Each structure stands twice: as structure tokens, then as C-alpha cells.
Amino acid sequence: MRLEGKVAIITGGARGQGATEARMFAQEGARVVIGDIRDELGMQVEAEIRELGGEAVYLHLDVTSDDDWQRAIETAEQRFGKVDVLVNNAAIVLRKDIEETTGEDWDNIMEINAKGVFLGTKAVIPAMRRAGGGSIINISSISGLVSIGPPAYIATKGAVRLFTKSTAIQYASENIRANSIHPGSVDTDMRREGLGSQTDEEIQARVDNIPLGRVGTTEDISYGALFLASDESSFMTGSELVIDGGYTAK
Numbered sequence: 423m424r425l426e427g428k429v430a431i432i433t434g435g436a437r438g439q440g441a442t443e444a445r446m447f448a449q450e451g452a453r454v455v456i457g458d459i460r461d462e463l464g465m466q467v468e469a470e471i472r473e474l475g476g477e478a479v480y481l482h483l484d485v486t487s488d489d490d491w492q493r494a495i496e497t498a499e500q501r502f503g504k505v506d507v508l509v510n511n512a513a514i515v516l517r518k519d520i521e522e523t524t525g526e527d528w529d530n531i532m533e534i535n536a537k538g539v540f541l542g543t544k545a546v547i548p549a550m551r552r553a554g555g556g557s558i559i560n561i562s563s564i565s566g567l568v569s570i571g572p573p574a575y576i577a578t579k580g581a582v583r584l585f586t587k588s589t590a591i592q593y594a595s596e597n598i599r600a601n602s603i604h605p606g607s608v609d610t611d612m613r614r615e616g617l618g619s620q621t622d623e624e625i626q627a628r629v630d631n632i633p634l635g636r637v638g639t640t641e642d643i644s645y646g647a648l649f650l651a652s653d654e655s656s657f658m659t660g661s662e663l664v665i666d667g668g669y670t671a672k
Contacts, residue, residue, distance in 0.1 A: 423451030424652045429502040431455045431494055433485050434512030436464035438610040442640035443509055443647050448476030453502040457483025457494055485512045485538030491545035505549040507651045510539045510560045516574045523574050535578035543589055555597030559650045560586045562602040564666050590660030599659040601650050606666025608638040633668030
């Protein structure tokens with residue numbers, strides 16, 4: 423198994439992409455700490471993994487809270503002995519243009535999407551140092567590469583991209599790697615909520631604009647995270663893994 427013996431913390435793990443990552447990591451041998459604020463859904467994911475013979479524990483994790491992060495690290499080390507992998511997956515989207523975005527809107531999305539990644543990284547570094555190294559995987563977006571999407575969301579994902587590179591350079595000598603994943607359009611609850619006001623023709627036009635001719639799945643992105651979590655990517659740090667069906671290649 424590709425993650426046998428590894429311990430992973432996954433934020434936003436109660437549904438969508440994070441839940442798929444948690445299940446996939448467990449299937450590949452990892453012991454998984456699932457963090458989210460959707461407690462009922464998170465506990466369901468934990469139960470599903472356990473029913474299939476995997477090892478997982480769910481805990482309430484608000485990524486903007488230092489205390490919650492410290493509790494997550496302590497839980498991982500107490501239950502499973504160490505932390506090898508962190509997937510900073512939790513994020514929100516704000517569908518407003520610049521003039522519609524308030525200062526409060528801006529602060530809120532920055533708190534979750536950018537500060538949450540910073541706090542998680544800061545909290546996990548000492549644990550990874552104790553473990554002899556590790557892999558930090560930050561879920562950015564193609565919006566962190568090119569100007570696609572609402573402006574505040576783009577700003578957060580651009581911040582994640584460059585913060586990942588800074589982390590990679592600072593901690594490479596300690597065998598702590600950091601890479602970012604840049605998904606394109608993926609079939610998640612967040613995407614479906616954003617398409618609620620669009621017609622079938624408008625939705626299809628968006629799909630037709632993807633060279634591979636389809637929307638991504640949560641499995642598509644999770645396989646990328648699995649690779650970066652595994653020793654197969656041991657010579658990768660500070661890199662951007664783009665998984666977008668060819669959209670940004672045009």
C-alpha cells in the first residue's frame with residue numbers, strides 16, 4: 423500500500439474532496455485524522471473508514487483556530503504516534519465582484535483559505551520535525567495560477583500557491599516537503615452551489631471549454647494528493663500539480 427505506516431491530517435474532510443482523500447488515504451494504509459466543522463458528516467466518514475478496516479478519527483477543527491490546530495496535532499501524535507502528512511483542503515468561495523465585496527467578506531475568506539493554511543503549516547512543522555520529515559499538501563486552484571473566478575477567492579488561492587513555495591524552501595533541509603495542487607472544475611457541492619443560477623446551456627458551455635470534455639471528480643484530485651503524500655514524490659517540493667483537464671494549457 424502506498425501510504426502504509428503514514429499518519430495524515432486532512433482538513434475539510436467531512437464531505438466532497440476532503441472526504442474522498444480521507445477514504446483513499448485510509449485504503450492505501452494511512453491512519454487518518456479527519457478535521458472539519460461539520461461534525462455529523464465527519465463522524466460518518468470516520469465510521470465508513472472504520473467499517474472498511476481502516477484507521478481514522480474525526481475531530482472538530484476550525485482552521486482559523488490555533489487551539490483547534492494544536493488539539494489536532496496532539497490527537498494525531500497521541501492516537502497514532504506521529505504526523506507525516508498534512509492536507510490543507512478546507513476552503514470557501516465568495517462569489518462577488520470587487521465592488522460587491524465588503525471588507526468583512528475579504529477578511530472572512532482570507533481567514534479560512536489563507537490564514538488556515540498558514541496556521542496548519544505552522545502547527546504541523548514541529549510534529550513533522552519530530553517524525554523526521556513530512557509532506558504538506560496545500561489545495562490551491564487554477565484560480566491561483568490565472569485569473570479565473572471571483573477576485574477575493576483568486577487572491578486567497580494565489581496566496582496559498584506562493585506560501586507553499588516559501589514553506590518548501592525554508593524546510594527542505596529538514597526533509598519537510600510542501601507542494602500545491604491546482605484543481606480546475608471539480609464536481610463538488612461547492613461547484614454545484616455556484617451553478618445554481620445557470621442554465622443547462624451555460625453549464626454545458628463551461629464543460630465544453632475543458633479540453634478533456636468533462637468536469638473533474640474528487641477522485642481525480644485525491645489521486646494527486648495521494649501521490650504527493652507518498653514517497654513516490656520524495657524529490658518534489660515547491661511544485662504545482664495542476665489537475666484541470668487541460669483548461670490552463672490553452
